[in-house]
Amino acid sequence: MIPVPLLVCVMGGWCAVYLTDTLLKLSSTHRIRYESWLASRGLMLSPFHVRWQTTMFNRLFAYCARINPRAQYLWFNSGLVFGVVAMLGSVVLLTRTLQQTLAQMTSEDPRMGGQQALQVVIPGVNLPTSQLAYFFIALLLSGVIHELGHAVAALREQVRVNGFGIFVFVVYPGAFVDLFTTHLSLISPTQQLRIFCAGVWHNFVLCVAALAFLFLLPFLLFPVYSTGGGALVTEVVQGSAADGPRGLAVGDIVTGLEDCPVSGVEDWSSCLTRLSHTPQTGYCVPGASLQPSWAHGRAFKRLDGTMDCCSNNSLTDLCFSYMRPPGKNSREREYACMPVRKMVSGTQVCRTDADCVDGHAHVDGICVTPSLENRTRFIRVTHPPNTHMLFVGYPPHLQYAVSLTNFIPRFGFLHLDLPVFLETFCKYVVSLSGALAVVNSVPCFALDGQWMLNALLEATLVTVVTDRQRRELIGFFLLLAGSALLAANVALGLWMVTAR
Template sequence: MIPVPVVVCVLGGWCFVYLTDVLLKSSVSYRHGYEAWLGARGLSLSPFHLRWQTSIFNRIFSRCARINPHALYLWFTSGLVFGIVSMCGSVVLLVRTLQQTLHQMTSDQEPQGANQQTLQVVVPGVNLPVSQLAYFFSALLLSGVIHELGHAVAAIREQVRVNGFGVFVFVVYPGAFVDLFTTHLNLISPVQQLRIFCAGVWHNFVLCVAALCFLFLLPVLLFPVYSTGSGALVTEVVQGSSADGPRGLYVGDMVTALEDCDVRNVDDWHSCLTASIHSPQPGYCVSSLTLQPSWAQGRAFRRLDGSIECCSNNSLTDLCFSFSKLQAREFACLPVRKMLSGSSVCRSNADCHSNPDDQSPSLCVTPSLENQTRLIRLTHPPNSHMLFVGYPPHLQYAVSLTNFAPRFGFLNLDLPVVTETFCKYVVSLSGALAVVNSVPCFALDGQWMLSALLEATLITMVRDRQRRELIGFFLLLGGSALLAANVALGLWMVTAR
């Protein structure tokens, strides 16, 4: 959850700013000077909303609109086609998301794999970690600026005046906007209007694709200074977690294997941990001379799940192991680290090949653990193995890793992580803005896209303008209800479960 001091600071800061604004505007001495100062800087203030508008970028927009008229025509016409397709696709996607949400509400199972939703409501501090807020807001602002840049350039190309460009902050969420001259906008044809209205979602889609390509090319771009494919590099270890401690992991360690599962990158790390959850606990090949059953460490007892415990509860270095010997199942309490040193992974006694010079055969011993508990041996050379006993997802949350290992000691470990994380947020948020703004919904781009589309296509079939507007109103009403249902149920799913 969001820390209470952060909430207090945000609410307190907005209250202070708004009360100061009210006092200055109600003051006889300072009112005119204060309002003139706000107007000269393009600032406007309302409860939890700060807005800044300027015309200094209009010249840049004009230059961009005159770069190559024919290429820009093809560019924004492609955006028109994409906007129409995305408007239909967004409705289908929202219907599918709503069905998935309703299914999850009536099911106790967590969504996995292909059943995960494509669109999810994001609530900072709930399903968005507070540590990721800087990435979230930066990517959101960039996506909004690129979105409005598309509108501005398309409008100037269609001979519509741009009054100004601005940015705003609503509570803590940043955004951008362009102010178009409405009279010019109403004079152009519906097709020209469509090019302008669709330019925002089109630019969001292009930004999403560009960030995705950059993300895939990142290993190539960083190849001269960062290497990949040799393992997963530890960049952070949560203090007090299962991976912390003298025999645990440290920042800069390279994890290369989890038991017999090779780790070449972060995806392999997650795959190996997932496999350890769904696969039976592997065993280890140990000489039979060390496997004399002994209950000296404590009396054996059966746990609630049926597993056997044969070590003392006070033991921090020993673990109960089970093995098959002469068709019987036996148990022995053994020192874990000493026993696993140099041993190979096995599933049965047949996997253990005895040394011909050794008179005692090797047997496959398996930790006697509770159902979801696993013993996992992590390889991170040149250090000795890290041994983890617990639920594998706890290990996943205990460390942060990256695919990029610096080739030189002075390089920052976090640079590739920051770049990669920011690109992922840009892909997600820019793609989400393209989808949401395409929905035929009141107050979104989809409202104007739908109105212009109906004017361009229904004018010959429905000559009465009021009827066309009525058709558009009901379509917008349906799209708004669909989006509102997704947001409301999405918020309930995030906050109530």
């Protein structure tokens, strides 16, 4: 569901802006001055929409359009090819996304939601409020680069640019360029196609550039940040299972989860996934240290069928299961309630008793395994030089309890969050710029895809379908289908985000 405070703030803010705008325009004393002030600054207000337009960047666009004309010709021709391919690819991708959404609606498996390539993003709902700055800045940057492509391509084709602007619709920022439509209508369809495809082409290039920067980030930061030495803790959720005196703290470096080494964030995630889907790890302890469960209360079955042998309010003891030593009449599973930190500190992990045989010391240990509820795991987190953090619970809870990074500062004065900021921002740029390239390529009314499709039909069908009205009719039905496809994805995506 959409958070009520966020909805109230957005609606209240826009109502205040629109009410102020209406009162000033109705005022006999302030109307002329107010409208002159808006016009002089290129501002325009309407319900849930404000935009600003200026001509101050026109010289910059003209300068960019004059740089190396031959290279730019090849550049924008490449954009033309990409735009046509992207238009077809976007239809395939949206069709696939719609199928996945419908499958998710009829499925009870919550993991299917993460399989979609495109998802509707609503701040405060499926976008954390702590990352709103990343989202809005990356979205605005993607929009500016998109419109920069249109502006430079238009000037190359001798189409005048009236101005450049930025807008905010509800809470989403964006950019636009105002082209002189008379000039645009006089050039050839191929020239028009180069202009219309330039936006999505530049979004694609920005996406690739952000990906390259993300890939090269460890090398760029190598002089001041090291990688591969573990996962550095940058945040611990207060009150979570990882918080506490013997938990994790900001600045700790996690190097292992049980017998799974951790050299970075990817290892941390993969180790937790592996521990979630494999049987509980055991620990080698000397047989003499075991105490039968009757000394602490008889073993009993939980509701899920698993066994317990410790009192429910014990914070230091844990029930362990093990096979009766072979010296006895039969090998049966027994249970012992033992102080957990004492039993697992400095011991090696095991799966069976055979893993605990020490041929050099001629001392055989016993593999004891924590007896826990289904899907619950006991995990020993290694973060030297501190003692192990002991976690009992559902492994994904541990993953959500801490934020980590691959980058470890080489010097104490360096900020822990700088690489995190760069990584997160690049990921948002990749996602949002790529999404803009896909969505704007869709043959849909009011998007770049509409003009791309019209120009493409004029450039390719003029000799096949000589009647202009028939070509326009073909384009209309194609646009209608593309608009319906995009609308279905958005509507179902909104429903999945807000209603489930």
